Amino acid sequence: MSRSSAVIVHEDADVLADAVAARLINRLADAQAQRGSASVVLTGGRIAAKVYANVLASGIRGVVDWSRVDFWWGDERFLPSGDPERNETQAREAFLDHLPVDPERVHPMAASDVVDTPEEAASLYSAELETAAGGTGVPAFDLVLLGIGEDGHVASLFPGNAALDAAGSAVGVHHSPKPPPERVSLTLEALNTAAAAWIIASGPGKAEAVDEALSKRELPAGLVEAQGHTRWLIDKDAAERLKHLEF
Numbered sequence: 001m002s003r004s005s006a007v008i009v010h011e012d013a014d015v016l017a018d019a020v021a022a023r024l025i026n027r028l029a030d031a032q033a034q035r036g037s038a039s040v041v042l043t044g045g046r047i048a049a050k051v052y053a054n055v056l057a058s059g060i061r062g063v064v065d066w067s068r069v070d071f072w073w074g075d076e077r078f079l080p081s082g083d084p085e086r087n088e089t090q091a092r093e094a095f096l097d098h099l100p101v102d103p104e105r106v107h108p109m110a111a112s113d114v115v116d117t118p119e120e121a122a123s124l125y126s127a128e129l130e131t132a133a134g135g136t137g138v139p140a141f142d143l144v145l146l147g148i149g150e151d152g153h154v155a156s157l158f159p160g161n162a163a164l165d166a167a168g169s170a171v172g173v174h175h176s177p178k179p180p181p182e183r184v185s186l187t188l189e190a191l192n193t194a195a196a197a198w199i200i201a202s203g204p205g206k207a208e209a210v211d212e213a214l215s216k217r218e219l220p221a222g223l224v225e226a227q228g229h230t231r232w233l234i235d236k237d238a239a240e241r242l243k244h245l246e247f
């Protein structure tokens with residue numbers, strides 16, 4: 001698999017969410033055509049919620065056999081089951097609860113009413129990933145979806161936080177500058193095993209992080225590099241500092 005990277009700019013958040021939803025549906029359908037099933041790592045955040053809603057509303061969503069998709073999460077806020085701030089709750093409400101998914105193939109990270117610490121949740125998730133991979137490491141992810149924070153974080157890997165350097169596949173996160181402070185995240189190493197990674201960003205609040213991540217490759221978002229293609233799918237507001245690009 002050869003690596004490539006590209007930035008694709010869309011008019012606004014609505015067009016971006018619609019375009020990413022269509023790409024996601026096609027990516028999953030293509031994976032299923034090739035190997036019978038598909039595997040995606042979901043993200044949290046505002047633009048992701050819009051993407052999921054557009055997947056549900058899409059007239060082409062039927063090209064995917066949703067019962068043969070594995071859904072994983074790139075990160076989770078360490079909160080009780082069903083908390084509206086959990087990325088799992090957001091994705092379930094936006095689309096998973098309304099699609100004919102196989103519950104056995106939906107893999108949320110453990111909530112704070114189920115285990116005591118983010119480390120325990122991370123350890124359980126690593127074990128679940130290993131089982132799915134057939135022994136060690138992580139299963140083949142067709143796609144990792146990632147939002148980006150104003151500070152350049154992806155998943156729950158924040159600049160300067162110890163979790164960014166963690167080995168293995170999942171890590172407990174403490175002292176997140178964005179609430180809640182305790183989280184669970186896939187490691188950079190695990191995210192970068194994916195065949196494809198799409199970083200989605202919308203709004204002027206993301207412009208500085210997008211620019212810095214792409215130009216210096218030091219922020220967590222700039223360190224994402226999938227085995228195949230890495231795409232930055234962003235709107236014009238998020239791209240406003242990328243003056244060297246023409247669109």
Ligand SMILES: O=C1O[C@H](COP(=O)(O)O)[C@@H](O)[C@H](O)[C@H]1O
Nearest residue numbers: 043044045046047147148149155
């Ligand atoms: O806390 C998180 O934030 C980011 C970005 O969220 P947004 O609302 O600013 O788009 C998200 O990607 C991450 O999964 C989430 O846990």
